[in-house]
Amino acid sequence: MRAIVITTPGGSSVLDHAEVPDPVPGEGEALVEVAASGVNFIDVYHREGRYPLATPFVPGSEGAGTVSATGPGVTEVAVGDRVAWANVLGSYAEKQVVPTEKLVPVPDPLELDLAAAVMLQGMTAHYLTHSTYAIQPDDVVLIHAAAGGMGLLLTQMAKTRGAHVIATVSSEAKGKLARAAGADEVLRYADVAADVRKRCHVVYDGVGATTFEDSLAALRPRGVLALYGAASGPVPPFDLQRLNAAGSLFVTRPTLGHYVATRPELLERAEDVLGWVADGSLDVAVWKRYPLAEARQAHDDLEGRRTTGKLLLIP
Numbered sequence: 001m002r003a004i005v006i007t008t009p010g011g012s013s014v015l016d017h018a019e020v021p022d023p024v025p026g027e028g029e030a031l032v033e034v035a036a037s038g039v040n041f042i043d044v045y046h047r048e049g050r051y052p053l054a055t056p057f058v059p060g061s062e063g064a065g066t067v068s069a070t071g072p073g074v075t076e077v078a079v080g081d082r083v084a085w086a087n088v089l090g091s092y093a094e095k096q097v098v099p100t101e102k103l104v105p106v107p108d109p110l111e112l113d114l115a116a117a118v119m120l121q122g123m124t125a126h127y128l129t130h131s132t133y134a135i136q137p138d139d140v141v142l143i144h145a146a147a148g149g150m151g152l153l154l155t156q157m158a159k160t161r162g163a164h165v166i167a168t169v170s171s172e173a174k175g176k177l178a179r180a181a182g183a184d185e186v187l188r189y190a191d192v193a194a195d196v197r198k199r200c201h202v203v204y205d206g207v208g209a210t211t212f213e214d215s216l217a218a219l220r221p222r223g224v225l226a227l228y229g230a231a232s233g234p235v236p237p238f239d240l241q242r243l244n245a246a247g248s249l250f251v252t253r254p255t256l257g258h259y260v261a262t263r264p265e266l267l268e269r270a271e272d273v274l275g276w277v278a279d280g281s282l283d284v285a286v287w288k289r290y291p292l293a294e295a296r297q298a299h300d301d302l303e304g305r306r307t308t309g310k311l312l313l314i315p
Protein backbone atom coordinates (compact mmCIF):
# COMPACT_ATOMS: atom_id res chain seq x y z
CA MET A 1 0.00 0.00 0.00
CA ARG A 2 1.00 3.66 -0.23
CA ALA A 3 1.60 5.53 3.02
CA ILE A 4 3.44 8.55 4.35
CA VAL A 5 6.54 7.39 6.23
CA ILE A 6 8.85 9.35 8.56
CA THR A 7 12.33 7.90 9.08
CA THR A 8 13.95 10.98 10.69
CA PRO A 9 12.15 13.78 12.55
CA GLY A 10 12.26 17.20 10.92
CA GLY A 11 10.52 19.67 8.62
CA SER A 12 7.75 18.76 6.19
CA SER A 13 10.30 17.31 3.73
CA VAL A 14 10.64 14.23 5.96
CA LEU A 15 7.09 13.18 4.96
CA ASP A 16 7.86 10.50 2.34
CA HIS A 17 5.12 9.06 0.15
CA ALA A 18 6.28 5.44 -0.02
CA GLU A 19 5.26 1.86 -0.82
CA VAL A 20 5.05 -0.22 2.40
CA PRO A 21 3.74 -3.72 3.19
CA ASP A 22 0.00 -4.00 3.92
CA PRO A 23 -0.57 -4.17 7.70
CA VAL A 24 -2.15 -7.37 9.07
CA PRO A 25 -4.72 -7.23 11.90
CA GLY A 26 -3.94 -9.23 15.02
CA GLU A 27 -6.15 -10.23 17.92
CA GLY A 28 -8.55 -7.44 18.86
CA GLU A 29 -7.76 -5.47 15.71
CA ALA A 30 -9.40 -4.63 12.39
CA LEU A 31 -7.94 -3.64 9.03
CA VAL A 32 -9.61 -0.52 7.64
CA GLU A 33 -9.51 0.87 4.09
CA VAL A 34 -8.93 4.53 4.92
CA ALA A 35 -11.38 6.86 3.14
CA ALA A 36 -9.94 10.02 4.68
CA SER A 37 -7.36 10.94 7.29
CA GLY A 38 -7.46 14.19 9.26
CA VAL A 39 -4.45 16.49 9.50
CA ASN A 40 -3.86 17.80 13.03
CA PHE A 41 -1.25 19.89 14.78
CA ILE A 42 -0.20 16.83 16.78
CA ASP A 43 1.02 15.36 13.46
CA VAL A 44 3.42 18.30 13.23
CA TYR A 45 4.64 17.71 16.81
CA HIS A 46 5.15 13.99 15.94
CA ARG A 47 6.95 14.89 12.68
CA GLU A 48 9.29 17.37 14.40
CA GLY A 49 10.05 14.98 17.26
CA ARG A 50 8.55 17.40 19.81
CA TYR A 51 6.56 14.34 20.95
CA PRO A 52 9.27 11.72 20.21
CA LEU A 53 8.25 8.45 18.50
CA ALA A 54 10.32 5.44 17.44
CA THR A 55 11.20 5.63 13.72
CA PRO A 56 10.24 4.72 11.08
CA PHE A 57 6.54 5.43 11.59
CA VAL A 58 3.44 6.34 9.63
CA PRO A 59 2.00 9.60 11.06
CA GLY A 60 -1.64 10.57 11.33
CA SER A 61 -3.93 10.29 14.35
CA GLU A 62 -7.47 10.06 13.02
CA GLY A 63 -9.44 8.69 10.13
CA ALA A 64 -12.54 6.98 8.87
CA GLY A 65 -13.10 4.13 6.46
CA THR A 66 -14.50 0.67 5.87
CA VAL A 67 -13.45 -2.52 7.66
CA SER A 68 -11.87 -4.92 5.12
CA ALA A 69 -10.60 -7.69 7.45
CA THR A 70 -10.63 -8.58 11.11
CA GLY A 71 -8.11 -10.31 13.36
CA PRO A 72 -8.69 -13.56 15.26
CA GLY A 73 -11.60 -13.49 17.71
CA VAL A 74 -12.96 -10.08 16.68
CA THR A 75 -16.75 -9.88 17.04
CA GLU A 76 -17.33 -6.15 17.69
CA VAL A 77 -16.97 -5.15 14.02
CA ALA A 78 -17.40 -6.96 10.70
CA VAL A 79 -16.15 -6.56 7.14
CA GLY A 80 -18.05 -3.71 5.48
CA ASP A 81 -18.67 -1.70 8.68
CA ARG A 82 -18.19 2.06 8.38
CA VAL A 83 -15.95 3.17 11.23
CA ALA A 84 -13.93 6.12 12.52
CA TRP A 85 -11.16 6.55 15.10
CA ALA A 86 -8.87 9.05 16.79
CA ASN A 87 -5.61 8.79 18.73
CA VAL A 88 -4.34 5.75 16.81
CA LEU A 89 -1.07 6.47 14.99
CA GLY A 90 -0.76 5.52 11.30
CA SER A 91 -3.70 7.13 9.49
CA TYR A 92 -1.68 8.74 6.66
CA ALA A 93 -2.06 5.53 4.67
CA GLU A 94 -4.35 3.60 2.34
CA LYS A 95 -4.93 0.99 5.05
CA GLN A 96 -4.61 1.02 8.81
CA VAL A 97 -4.83 -1.59 11.54
CA VAL A 98 -6.88 -0.18 14.43
CA PRO A 99 -7.69 -1.82 17.79
CA THR A 100 -11.45 -2.45 17.73
CA GLU A 101 -11.81 -0.77 21.14
CA LYS A 102 -10.84 2.50 19.41
CA LEU A 103 -13.34 2.17 16.55
CA VAL A 104 -16.70 3.93 16.64
CA PRO A 105 -19.55 3.39 14.18
CA VAL A 106 -20.23 6.13 11.62
CA PRO A 107 -23.97 6.82 11.41
CA ASP A 108 -25.44 5.94 8.00
CA PRO A 109 -26.16 9.31 6.41
CA LEU A 110 -22.75 10.76 7.32
CA GLU A 111 -20.01 10.79 4.66
CA LEU A 112 -16.82 9.08 5.83
CA ASP A 113 -14.62 12.09 5.08
CA LEU A 114 -16.75 14.31 7.33
CA ALA A 115 -16.55 11.67 10.09
CA ALA A 116 -12.75 11.68 9.77
CA ALA A 117 -12.78 15.48 9.87
CA VAL A 118 -14.40 15.67 13.25
CA MET A 119 -13.08 12.76 15.31
CA LEU A 120 -10.02 14.32 16.96
CA GLN A 121 -10.89 18.01 16.95
CA GLY A 122 -14.63 17.43 17.48
CA MET A 123 -14.18 15.19 20.51
CA THR A 124 -11.56 17.62 21.83
CA ALA A 125 -13.93 20.57 21.50
CA HIS A 126 -16.58 18.38 23.18
CA TYR A 127 -14.52 17.55 26.28
CA LEU A 128 -13.19 21.11 26.57
CA THR A 129 -16.67 22.68 26.53
CA HIS A 130 -18.53 19.93 28.42
CA SER A 131 -16.00 18.47 30.87
CA THR A 132 -12.75 20.43 31.36
CA TYR A 133 -14.94 23.46 31.93
CA ALA A 134 -18.68 22.78 31.52
CA ILE A 135 -19.86 26.05 29.96
CA GLN A 136 -23.01 27.52 31.52
CA PRO A 137 -25.44 29.91 29.80
CA ASP A 138 -24.10 33.51 29.68
CA ASP A 139 -20.54 32.49 30.57
CA VAL A 140 -17.98 34.71 28.88
CA VAL A 141 -15.60 32.51 26.88
CA LEU A 142 -12.40 33.48 25.03
CA ILE A 143 -11.40 31.22 22.12
CA HIS A 144 -8.02 31.79 20.46
CA ALA A 145 -7.43 30.97 16.76
CA ALA A 146 -11.19 30.79 16.37
CA ALA A 147 -11.10 30.23 12.60
CA GLY A 148 -8.87 27.15 12.92
CA GLY A 149 -9.96 23.54 12.93
CA MET A 150 -10.38 23.51 16.72
CA GLY A 151 -11.55 27.11 16.92
CA LEU A 152 -14.58 26.82 14.63
CA LEU A 153 -15.81 23.72 16.47
CA LEU A 154 -15.19 25.24 19.92
CA THR A 155 -17.03 28.41 18.93
CA GLN A 156 -20.10 26.51 17.71
CA MET A 157 -20.22 24.26 20.80
CA ALA A 158 -19.75 27.21 23.18
CA LYS A 159 -22.64 29.03 21.48
CA THR A 160 -24.84 25.94 21.68
CA ARG A 161 -24.22 25.95 25.44
CA GLY A 162 -25.29 29.60 25.64
CA ALA A 163 -21.94 31.35 26.04
CA HIS A 164 -20.93 34.85 25.03
CA VAL A 165 -17.96 34.08 22.76
CA ILE A 166 -14.96 36.35 22.26
CA ALA A 167 -12.80 35.09 19.40
CA THR A 168 -9.26 35.93 18.30
CA VAL A 169 -7.99 35.65 14.72
CA SER A 170 -5.08 37.02 12.67
CA SER A 171 -6.98 38.41 9.67
CA GLU A 172 -10.21 39.97 8.46
CA ALA A 173 -11.10 36.87 6.42
CA LYS A 174 -10.63 34.60 9.44
CA GLY A 175 -12.71 37.01 11.52
CA LYS A 176 -15.64 36.59 9.13
CA LEU A 177 -15.50 32.82 9.58
CA ALA A 178 -15.38 33.12 13.38
CA ARG A 179 -18.40 35.42 13.30
CA ALA A 180 -20.30 33.03 11.01
CA ALA A 181 -19.58 30.24 13.50
CA GLY A 182 -21.31 32.35 16.17
CA ALA A 183 -18.62 34.50 17.82
CA ASP A 184 -20.12 37.60 19.45
CA GLU A 185 -16.89 39.63 19.50
CA VAL A 186 -13.96 39.11 17.14
CA LEU A 187 -10.56 40.56 18.04
CA ARG A 188 -6.97 40.56 16.83
CA TYR A 189 -4.55 39.05 19.33
CA ALA A 190 -3.01 42.45 20.09
CA ASP A 191 -6.35 43.78 21.35
CA VAL A 192 -6.95 41.08 23.95
CA ALA A 193 -4.81 42.66 26.67
CA ALA A 194 -6.80 45.90 26.61
CA ASP A 195 -10.30 44.61 25.71
CA VAL A 196 -10.67 41.37 27.64
CA ARG A 197 -9.14 42.04 31.05
CA LYS A 198 -10.70 39.90 33.81
CA ARG A 199 -13.89 39.27 31.83
CA CYS A 200 -13.79 35.55 31.11
CA HIS A 201 -15.03 32.48 32.96
CA VAL A 202 -12.88 30.30 30.72
CA VAL A 203 -10.20 30.72 28.06
CA TYR A 204 -9.52 28.01 25.48
CA ASP A 205 -5.93 28.50 24.32
CA GLY A 206 -4.38 26.20 21.72
CA VAL A 207 -1.86 28.82 20.57
CA GLY A 208 0.39 28.70 23.65
CA ALA A 209 3.60 30.75 23.81
CA THR A 210 2.30 33.98 22.25
CA THR A 211 -1.13 34.06 23.93
CA PHE A 212 -0.57 32.58 27.40
CA GLU A 213 -0.02 35.83 29.31
CA ASP A 214 -3.05 37.53 27.74
CA SER A 215 -5.13 34.42 28.41
CA LEU A 216 -4.34 34.61 32.13
CA ALA A 217 -5.09 38.33 32.25
CA ALA A 218 -8.44 37.73 30.52
CA LEU A 219 -9.75 35.55 33.37
CA ARG A 220 -12.03 36.78 36.12
CA PRO A 221 -11.30 35.49 39.67
CA ARG A 222 -11.60 31.69 39.83
CA GLY A 223 -11.59 31.49 36.04
CA VAL A 224 -10.19 28.50 34.13
CA LEU A 225 -7.45 28.54 31.50
CA ALA A 226 -7.60 25.39 29.37
CA LEU A 227 -4.22 25.44 27.64
CA TYR A 228 -4.84 22.66 25.14
CA GLY A 229 -2.07 23.22 22.59
CA ALA A 230 1.00 25.12 21.47
CA ALA A 231 0.61 26.13 17.81
CA SER A 232 3.00 29.07 18.41
CA GLY A 233 5.35 27.06 20.65
CA PRO A 234 5.34 25.80 24.25
CA VAL A 235 4.68 28.03 27.25
CA PRO A 236 7.84 28.57 29.36
CA PRO A 237 8.02 27.39 32.99
CA PHE A 238 5.56 29.22 35.19
CA ASP A 239 5.43 30.24 38.87
CA LEU A 240 2.19 28.79 40.29
CA GLN A 241 2.12 31.50 42.95
CA ARG A 242 0.99 33.91 40.24
CA LEU A 243 -2.39 32.15 40.09
CA ASN A 244 -3.10 33.24 43.65
CA ALA A 245 -2.47 36.95 43.04
CA ALA A 246 -4.35 36.91 39.73
CA GLY A 247 -7.57 35.68 41.37
CA SER A 248 -7.29 32.04 42.49
CA LEU A 249 -7.12 31.00 38.86
CA PHE A 250 -7.08 27.45 37.49
CA VAL A 251 -4.76 26.34 34.69
CA THR A 252 -5.07 22.90 33.13
CA ARG A 253 -3.16 21.27 30.26
CA PRO A 254 -5.63 18.63 29.05
CA THR A 255 -5.33 16.06 26.28
CA LEU A 256 -7.98 14.02 24.46
CA GLY A 257 -6.70 10.59 25.55
CA HIS A 258 -7.67 11.21 29.17
CA TYR A 259 -11.19 12.28 28.19
CA VAL A 260 -11.93 9.19 26.05
CA ALA A 261 -10.08 6.79 28.33
CA THR A 262 -12.98 4.37 28.75
CA ARG A 263 -15.11 2.78 26.04
CA PRO A 264 -18.37 4.38 27.31
CA GLU A 265 -16.80 7.85 27.37
CA LEU A 266 -15.35 7.43 23.86
CA LEU A 267 -18.71 6.25 22.50
CA GLU A 268 -20.63 9.04 24.22
CA ARG A 269 -18.42 11.82 22.83
CA ALA A 270 -18.16 10.27 19.35
CA GLU A 271 -21.93 9.67 19.15
CA ASP A 272 -22.62 13.28 20.13
CA VAL A 273 -20.16 14.78 17.67
CA LEU A 274 -20.89 12.48 14.70
CA GLY A 275 -24.62 12.82 15.39
CA TRP A 276 -24.46 16.62 15.39
CA VAL A 277 -22.58 16.63 12.09
CA ALA A 278 -25.04 14.12 10.62
CA ASP A 279 -28.11 16.15 11.66
CA GLY A 280 -26.54 19.45 10.55
CA SER A 281 -26.35 21.08 13.97
CA LEU A 282 -22.51 21.13 13.86
CA ASP A 283 -20.78 22.42 10.74
CA VAL A 284 -17.40 20.98 9.79
CA ALA A 285 -15.71 23.41 7.44
CA VAL A 286 -13.30 21.38 5.32
CA TRP A 287 -10.60 23.77 4.08
CA LYS A 288 -9.12 21.32 1.57
CA ARG A 289 -8.99 17.64 0.64
CA TYR A 290 -5.35 16.88 -0.30
CA PRO A 291 -4.28 13.70 -2.10
CA LEU A 292 -2.26 11.57 0.36
CA ALA A 293 0.87 12.24 -1.72
CA GLU A 294 0.53 15.97 -0.89
CA ALA A 295 0.94 15.58 2.88
CA ARG A 296 3.97 17.92 2.81
CA GLN A 297 1.88 20.71 1.33
CA ALA A 298 -0.86 20.13 3.91
CA HIS A 299 1.65 20.48 6.77
CA ASP A 300 3.20 23.60 5.22
CA ASP A 301 -0.25 25.19 4.86
CA LEU A 302 -1.29 24.33 8.44
CA GLU A 303 1.95 25.57 10.00
CA GLY A 304 1.99 28.64 7.74
CA ARG A 305 -1.38 29.82 9.18
CA ARG A 306 -2.85 29.75 5.66
CA THR A 307 -5.70 27.40 6.54
CA THR A 308 -9.05 27.64 8.27
CA GLY A 309 -11.19 24.73 9.44
CA LYS A 310 -10.17 21.17 8.62
CA LEU A 311 -7.51 19.66 6.36
CA LEU A 312 -8.01 16.11 5.07
CA LEU A 313 -5.72 13.66 3.27
CA ILE A 314 -7.46 11.38 0.78
CA PRO A 315 -5.58 8.14 -0.06
Ligand SMILES: NC(=O)c1ccc[n+]([C@@H]2O[C@H](COP(=O)([O-])OP(=O)(O)OC[C@H]3O[C@@H](n4cnc5c(N)ncnc54)[C@H](OP(=O)(O)O)[C@@H]3O)[C@@H](O)[C@H]2O)c1
Binds near residue numbers: 041124229232
Ligand atom coordinates in the same frame (compact mmCIF):
# COMPACT_ATOMS: atom_id res chain seq x y z
N1 LIG B 1 -5.06 18.87 23.85
C1 LIG B 1 -5.80 18.27 22.95
O1 LIG B 1 -6.54 17.33 23.28
C2 LIG B 1 -5.77 18.76 21.53
C3 LIG B 1 -6.51 18.11 20.54
C4 LIG B 1 -6.55 18.68 19.27
C5 LIG B 1 -5.82 19.82 18.99
N2 LIG B 1 -5.07 20.39 19.98
C6 LIG B 1 -4.31 21.63 19.73
O2 LIG B 1 -5.18 22.59 19.19
C7 LIG B 1 -4.42 23.57 18.51
C8 LIG B 1 -5.10 23.87 17.19
O3 LIG B 1 -4.99 22.72 16.38
P1 LIG B 1 -5.67 22.67 14.94
O4 LIG B 1 -5.20 21.39 14.32
O5 LIG B 1 -7.11 22.96 15.05
O6 LIG B 1 -4.93 23.86 14.18
P2 LIG B 1 -5.57 25.23 13.66
O7 LIG B 1 -6.17 25.96 14.81
O8 LIG B 1 -6.39 24.97 12.46
O9 LIG B 1 -4.27 25.98 13.18
C9 LIG B 1 -3.49 26.68 14.10
C10 LIG B 1 -3.93 28.15 14.16
O10 LIG B 1 -3.28 28.74 15.25
C11 LIG B 1 -3.08 30.09 14.99
N3 LIG B 1 -1.70 30.47 15.29
C12 LIG B 1 -1.33 31.49 16.10
N4 LIG B 1 -0.01 31.59 16.15
C13 LIG B 1 0.49 30.62 15.35
C14 LIG B 1 1.81 30.24 14.97
N5 LIG B 1 2.89 30.89 15.45
N6 LIG B 1 1.98 29.20 14.11
C15 LIG B 1 0.92 28.54 13.63
N7 LIG B 1 -0.37 28.86 13.96
C16 LIG B 1 -0.58 29.89 14.80
C17 LIG B 1 -3.39 30.33 13.50
O11 LIG B 1 -4.64 31.01 13.42
P3 LIG B 1 -4.59 32.63 13.25
O12 LIG B 1 -3.87 32.85 11.96
O13 LIG B 1 -5.99 33.09 13.27
O14 LIG B 1 -3.79 33.10 14.43
C18 LIG B 1 -3.50 28.94 12.93
O15 LIG B 1 -4.39 28.86 11.86
C19 LIG B 1 -3.01 23.00 18.39
O16 LIG B 1 -2.20 23.61 19.36
C20 LIG B 1 -3.20 21.54 18.73
O17 LIG B 1 -2.07 20.96 19.26
C21 LIG B 1 -5.04 19.88 21.23
